[in-house]
Amino acid sequence: xxxxxxxxxxxxxxxxxxxxxxxxxxxxxxxxxxxxxxxxxxxxxxxxxxxxxxxxxxxxxxxxxxxxxxxxxxxxxxxxxxxxxxxxxxxxxxxxxxxxxxxxxxxxxxxxxxxxxxxxxxxxxxxxxxxxxx
Amino acid sequence: xxxxxxxxxxxxxxxxxxxxxxxxxxxxxxxxxxxxxxxxxxxxxxxxxxxxxxxxxxxxxxxxxxxxxxxxxxxxxxxxxxxxxxxxxxxxxxxxxxxxxxxxxxxxxxxxxxxxxxxxxxxxxxxxxxxxxxxxxxxxxxxxxxxxxxxxxxxxxxxxxxxxxxxxxxxxxxxxxxxxxxxxxxxxxxxxxxxxxxxxxxxxxxxxxxxxxxxxxxxxxxxxxxxxxxxxxxxxxxxxxxxxxxxxxxxxxxxxxxxxxxxxxxxxxxxxxxxxxxxxxxxxxxxxxxxxxxxxxxxxxxxxxxxxxxxxxxxxxxxxxxxxxxxxxxxxxxxxxxxxxxxxxxxxxxxxxxxxxxxxxxxxxxxxxxxxxxxxxxxxxxxxxxxxxxxxxxxxxxxxxxxxxxxxxxxxxxxxxxxxxxxxxxxxxxxxxxxxxxxxxxxxxxxxxxxxxxxxxxxxxxxxxxxxxxxxxxxxxxx
Numbered sequence: 001x002x003x004x005x006x007x008x009x010x011x012x013x014x015x016x017x018x019x020x021x022x023x024x025x026x027x028x029x030x031x032x033x034x035x036x037x038x039x040x041x042x043x044x045x046x047x048x049x050x051x052x053x054x055x056x057x058x059x060x061x062x063x064x065x066x067x068x069x070x071x072x073x074x075x076x077x078x079x080x081x082x083x084x085x086x087x088x089x090x091x092x093x094x095x096x097x098x099x100x101x102x103x104x105x106x107x108x109x110x111x112x113x114x115x116x117x118x119x120x121x122x123x124x125x126x127x128x129x130x131x132x133x134x
Numbered sequence: 135x136x137x138x139x140x141x142x143x144x145x146x147x148x149x150x151x152x153x154x155x156x157x158x159x160x161x162x163x164x165x166x167x168x169x170x171x172x173x174x175x176x177x178x179x180x181x182x183x184x185x186x187x188x189x190x191x192x193x194x195x196x197x198x199x200x201x202x203x204x205x206x207x208x209x210x211x212x213x214x215x216x217x218x219x220x221x222x223x224x225x226x227x228x229x230x231x232x233x234x235x236x237x238x239x240x241x242x243x244x245x246x247x248x249x250x251x252x253x254x255x256x257x258x259x260x261x262x263x264x265x266x267x268x269x270x271x272x273x274x275x276x277x278x279x280x281x282x283x284x285x286x287x288x289x290x291x292x293x294x295x296x297x298x299x300x301x302x303x304x305x306x307x308x309x310x311x312x313x314x315x316x317x318x319x320x321x322x323x324x325x326x327x328x329x330x331x332x333x334x335x336x337x338x339x340x341x342x343x344x345x346x347x348x349x350x351x352x353x354x355x356x357x358x359x360x361x362x363x364x365x366x367x368x369x370x371x372x373x374x375x376x377x378x379x380x381x382x383x384x385x386x387x388x389x390x391x392x393x394x395x396x397x398x399x400x401x402x403x404x405x406x407x408x409x410x411x412x413x414x415x416x417x418x419x420x421x422x423x424x425x426x427x428x429x430x431x432x433x434x435x436x437x438x439x440x441x442x443x444x445x446x447x448x449x450x451x452x453x454x455x456x457x458x459x460x461x462x463x464x465x466x467x468x469x470x471x472x473x474x475x476x477x478x479x480x481x482x483x484x485x486x487x488x489x490x491x492x493x494x495x496x497x498x499x500x501x502x503x504x505x506x507x508x509x510x511x512x513x514x515x516x517x518x519x520x521x522x523x524x525x526x527x528x529x530x531x532x533x534x535x536x537x538x539x540x541x542x543x544x545x546x547x548x549x550x551x552x553x554x555x556x557x558x559x560x561x562x563x564x565x566x567x568x569x570x571x572x573x574x575x576x577x578x579x580x581x582x583x584x585x586x587x588x589x590x591x592x593x594x595x596x597x598x599x600x601x602x603x604x605x606x607x608x609x610x611x612x613x
Binding site: 003004005006007008009010011012013014018019022024034035052053059060061062063082084086087089092094108110112113114125126129 | 490570574589590593598604
């Protein structure tokens with residue numbers, strides 16, 4: 001996970017007994033400061049520990065890409081190691097275009113929001129709207 | 135002197151051809167240390183530090199000269215208040231030698247050396263607690279304390295005197311175990327470490343730069359209580375810079391108001407006998423002169439108190455347009471701001487927010503604007519929060535200073551940015567709507583922040599059973 005406030009907030013209840021209550025042990029607990037320049041050492045530690053589940057909690061799109069790319073490179077991608085993230089950033093269309101559908105296969109994410117009336121129409125309009133500059 | 139004080143509107147005191155004291159109001163003049171020394175012949179307490187005029191340059195940008203003399207006598211508590219950009223932090227940096235003064239370096243006078251060498255500050259017993267919440271996260275609490283106590287010319291093991299008896303400024307709940315890693319309450323605990331070090335090593339002058347920044351009001355109150363305690367117990371000359379004007383001026387012996395590098399006002403808050411203004415014989419009160427009329431203006435985040443008041447006034451007026459103004463159709467445009475990262479690693483998320491915000495505003499305007507305001511159109515003001523917490527906070531300060539008719543904002547996508555931005559918007563009484571996740575955002579007791587999504591904490595608790603269930607079901611084609 002990165003050390004931004006959202007990731008810290010998401011990890012807090014899990015670190016403070018949430019995972020233990022669910023019968024899970026933490027094998028690797030690594031925190032980095034964004035942006036990442038290289039994800040090799042982080043993913044290497046994950047692979048060495050051989051976990052059954054990975055909570056991947058970056059917040060920046062470039063970090064998402066680096067980490068998912070490296071997980072695939074180490075043979076942990078495509079659902080071999082279930083990956084759960086927090087936030088919609090990791091499911092941004094840019095991940096699909098930058099990495100391809102094979103590499104992003106199996107990534108799960110938790111997004112907190114409330115359903116609203118007319119949400120489907122809004123989403124369709126949002127998707128069809130031209131991308132903002134930049 | 136008493137006759138003169140009663141008769142005159144303004145009073146100047148000369149001492150060997152030089153003017154003694156900078157005040158002109160008779161009641162203030164009589165309490166000025168320089169006047170007492172010159173006129174009555176009494177020796178005032180020798181100051182630990184005296185700053186008469188000072189100018190600092192950042193590259194080609196020259197900060198204005200500080201004309202306000204301020205002295206911190208032995209054991210005196212001096213508070214300097216003022217809005218962002220007033221030069222408070224720069225003054226501290228110049229005192230402790232972090233930045234070099236281009237003019238007036240020799241005006242920094244120290245009781246021990248009598249020279250103006252800012253480089254000597256380190257060995258003169260100055261403890262500078264800088265603004266912000268930086269700690270060495272890879273080091274334990276005790277190691278952080280030892281680092282804070284380190285001086286090149288000090289003892290080989292500077293932290294050896296640190297004991298568990300050092301009191302903490304915040305509650306027991308915020309007090310981290312000494313052997314633990316920084317984490318549960320980084321902002322408050324970092325302040326505690328620093329003040330513990332300072333208290334233990336009996337520095338001669340304590341410089342505290344906005345110790346309440348980013349803290350919950352209750353924790354900030356505890357910090358102020360602890361500062362007063364350190365000052366009272368250790369007789370430590372203390373120089374405090376704060377934006378929380380009321381608390382700072384309540385704690386201090388002498389208060390100064392700094393505005394864009396220049397002293398605006400100053401005076402004695404509590405005399406040598408500890409008597410406060412209002413008591414017999416104590417007539418001048420910096421809090422009467424400054425606090426009540428200007429404190430709230432100064433707590434904003436702009437470089438000018440008058441502007442600050444104008445901004446708050448225009449913002450309140452803009453917010454209240456839903457009344458008579460709306461009914462009479464006076465409101466033509468309602469401005470809201472989007473503050474989000476449009477540069478750096480989080481730029482893509484900022485773009486997506488902009489797309490959504492613009493779409494919503496276009497939609498409202500296409501349907502005839504805000505009906506309750508007589509069809510007023512909405513306008514989006516876009517502010518780049520940048521790629522760091524500092525930049526996000528600066529962007530928010532620019533927003534509240536320059537976009538005075540903005541009635542609300544949304545942002546700043548990354549929770550860390552939102553925490554910084556809302557420190558500014560809260561002071562400016564600007565409502566902020568955020569989709570950021572951190573539970574800290576709405577746990578600080580702020581009144582002008584609204585969080586639309588469940589907090590990260592809550593999301594983790596709610597989602598964990600589903601996550602585990604999903605993880606147990608291998609994807610088709612795997613394993």
